[in-house]
Amino acid sequence: MAVLGSRFEDAVPMETGQDRLRRILVRTIVYGILAAWAFICLFPIYWTVTTSFKLAPNVMQGHLIPFVDFTPQWRGWQSLGLSPDSIFQTSTVRAEFVKRFMNSVVASLSASSLALILGSTAAYGLTRFNYRFLWMGNKDISFFFLSQLILPPVVLALPFLVLYKELALLDSLVGLILLYTLMVLPIVIWIMRDQFRGIPVDLEEAALVDGLSTWGAFLRIVVPIALPGMVAAFILSLILCWNEYFFAALLTSTDAKTLPVMVASQTGSQGINWWSMAALSTAAIAPLVIVGILLERYIIAGMATGAVK
């Protein structure tokens, strides 16, 4: 509204022909840019989804529009064992895919939940009580948590490789979940600290007078109020964990391999078996695209927190 909108608003009284022309021009440019960027955002997704229904000649000739340029075929999905005719037959590829998919689901859901529990209790404590730990006060503890955000994964990767080997956690989902929790914990703390700050303490005071303990007040009064913020933090964590590749590529091999690792390994090995790659990519991104469309409100709320103080 600030810049471009102001022009539309005050253009109403005493509009001369020139003003009107200018207004139309500005509108055209604005919507032109919006449409162009929407195209840039959507085209790769469109391309991937349609390619999964193409055959080799369709790809080579650069066909783009289904039913006009080419006839959609189930070849790509067939090779994954996910097409209508192959879905009821046994398929090793599908078994492999489902296993990787479930690994990703388990790893990202558990890590996000764990991070949400650890992160929101810590954030609540830091916004409500004063701590002293050695020389560190609340501010230092908060900084200690948030500074984990800058730690690049590569610094921890090789030490963890060795440690996990000794702990027999290599190629296990538990090991992966612990690392993913660590990865998203600072983000959860950041978002939740902001959320708890926005909740007035009067409610908790009343609850304490009524005889609830500190933890009782937190669980029964504060958590329900902070729930939207918690959902936002949870979904952001989920996205980051679902898409994580680096740790998974280094620390898993056969059992705990996640979906991104499977996608990456196929890219190299299969050459230009495009339709199956496209089908695999589509299946890998579909859950998050759906989450993004349905829960956009929470994702935006989560990212906006902390940006504005």
Added chain:
Amino acid sequence: MDNAAALPLVLDQVVRSDPVSHGRRRLGAAILAAGSLILAAILILQILYKADAIAFGFVTWRPVLYAYLLWAVTLGISQVLRRGEAGARALFVLPAILFIISMVVFPLLFGLYISFTDWNLSSTMGRRLNGFDNIRQMWRDPFYWNALYNMVLYTLAVLVEYAIAFGLALLLHSQIRARKFFRVVFLLPLMLSPVAVSWMVGKSMMEIRFGPVANFARWLGWDTPAFFTDPWFARISIMVMDAWTFIPLMMIMLLAGLQAVPKEVTEAAKVDGANSWQTFWRVVFPLTLPVSITAILIRIIFKLKIADIIINVTSGGPGGATDSVTSFIFREYRDRSNVGYGTLLAMVYLVMIVVFLTVLLNLFGRWMRGYDQQEA
């Protein structure tokens, strides 16, 4: 958290610290002592066993992990038993602190140690302290310096991303129809995993023979649209793909900043006769400067971790032109399984990042103060 003088910010008036009985305090101390004893016993047993001093022990270090977890639980219980209300409050932050200490501080110290060793995981020699050999090797390693140089370029690309993100945020903030639709669509790239993007965009759309982007480039008049053979084009292609995924992040943050600008302020500027351009540069931009800085900082932090796309699309090529530090170390480990050298490179990188971000934060802080004075 032992000497915590838990003075609550506001809740203290209500909660009277309940008196903790002597017996309860003793019980708490006993539980913690038992937990510590078990942890120490298992740790010592395992160290002796691994050092071949005794004949019995565990095959892996896993039991030590369990003992540590048990110790953490006893620490929590003893906090509540011994310190009552203050202990219950400590319990809010204690799990997170213990988690980070065991997952970051300890591995970092361990990493610091192995970065001064020559440790090839695939050889049977085991690890061997080699002093500053790794540092000398790093000093002579042109690929590492090249990767650092690339990181500078990649980080500079954030400024371009910022400009685009700001433009998009302004458009989304203006009076438009179907705003929700555009917001959802613009957000979508952020949902996609970099690995999928590597294939979707890097490997298929930019495919030289029949990828749609290559076709488009040909239509524009570029005869051989090889995106990944020329070093500079390869770098730019990587930057574009990374920008495509992460522009929404900055855009949403900036949009939130724009929405927080009170309407009265822009109205007032208009009444004073400022045109849109002046309103933006003199009013909106300064007011959103803190958000801009946060967005840029967060983006730089994410940028410094860039690896997935590079590993999957170019694996650093051509000739290391697109390598980031992370992807370089990843390959260094994959090809030579040299843990010691790779860890040293990562440690040096961490130090550089910390120094760089500290300087950046100070610069931004000083700049902000300067801006405030100028405005006043």
